[in-house]
Amino acid sequence: MIRIQSLTKRYGQHLALDHLTVSIQPGDLYGLIGPNGSGKSTTLRILTSLIQADSGTVQIMGQHPSKVLGKMGILFEYPHLYPYLSGWDHLVLWGSTNQRPSKSQVSEIAERIGLQASIRRPVKKYSLGMKQRLLIGAILLRNPQVYLLDEPTTGLDQEAIHYLHHLLKEEAARNKTVLITSHTLSDLQGVVNRIGILARGKLVVDERLDNLLHAKDQYSITFAAGKMEQAINFLHQHPHVRVLKHTGLTANIYLEQMEMEALLQALYQVQLIPIEFKRHSYTLEDIYTLHTGGSA
Structure with a gap:
């Protein structure tokens, strides 16, 4: 486990x-998500012992990170690949911290990452997605207990992203601990079970994703074409309403310490009568906007 205090x-x-x-x-x-400069990369660098904190403590599997680096699977910056070596050669080279992996272990991992048909080819012929699978395979061979992955889906197509997420879910199901950062919130929503949102160095959200996605205080509300501009201005100015986004004639809003009935009464008083309103689930992007006010 990872414990940060x-x-x-x-x-x-700069804090x-x-x-x-x-x-x-x-x-x-x-x-772990947040705007640029929110502290994501600093957190990962401390967890991998690349830098030291000014104060506070970090433990991974009950020890200082420097003591358990060999038990972690780290994909922090894109490492150098040797273009004329095969995928098999890379797995043998990187796949163990203390002894050469057996042929059966390498074959098993090659099949698990979906590269069994191309594992003997030089990596200069690999696509970016294949290279990323190869890097994950090298980590899997070490059988780490903790994964620290910084933007692992950058530059990947949807098929490669889906495959990577499948592998990470398998590892979490094996009781491994996985920490992943990403700017692609829609992709992250389909894989994580907990979310942490950093803003200006503070953790403003730390919650199970299901709880956040099904919170009760978000609504979509639709107005007539001639009333939309006036309605949006009213909603923006209301102290208990947060406008998450609006498209066409519909606004997605979040109510803070207010019931929908009270908002409807306030709208009726200024002759802004909605055509339709309904409660609905959040997306991860909605949650992010709600707590940071900006894009990832």
Whole structure:
């Protein structure tokens, strides 16, 4: 497991992490998201012992990260691949921290990552998605207990992303701990079971994704064409309403300490009568916008 307690890090006058506290359990597939500069990369660098925190503590599997690096699967920056070596050669080269993996182990991993038909080909002939599968395969061969993955889907097509997510779900089902960052929120929604949102170095959300997606306070509300501009202005100015987005004649809103009945009464008083309103589930992008006010 990963346990972070009151972690603080400054770069000059910039407070990158502000007393960050979070625990990620075995079996968790935890998505850490936030705007650029929110502290995601700093957190991962501390977890991989690349930098030291100014204060606070970090434990992975009950020890300082530097003591258990060999038990972690880290995909932090895109490593150099040797174009004339085969996928098989890379797995043998990178696939173990202490001894050469057996042929059966390499064959099993090649099949698991879907490269059994091309594992003997030089990687210069691999697509980006195939290369990413190969890197994950090298990590799988080490059988890590904790995965730290920074933007692993960058540049991948949907098929490759789906395959990667399938592998990560399998590892979480084996009671492994997985921490993943991503800017592609729609992709992340389909794989993680917990979400942490960082904003200005603070963890503003730490919750199971299902609980967030099915919160009760979001509605879509539709107005007549001639009333939409006036309605949007009214909703933006209301102290208990957050407008998440609006498209055409419909706005997605979040109610803060207010019931929908009270909002409808307020709208009726200014002759803004909705054509339709309904409660519906969030997307991860809605949740992100609600808590950060911006894009990932």
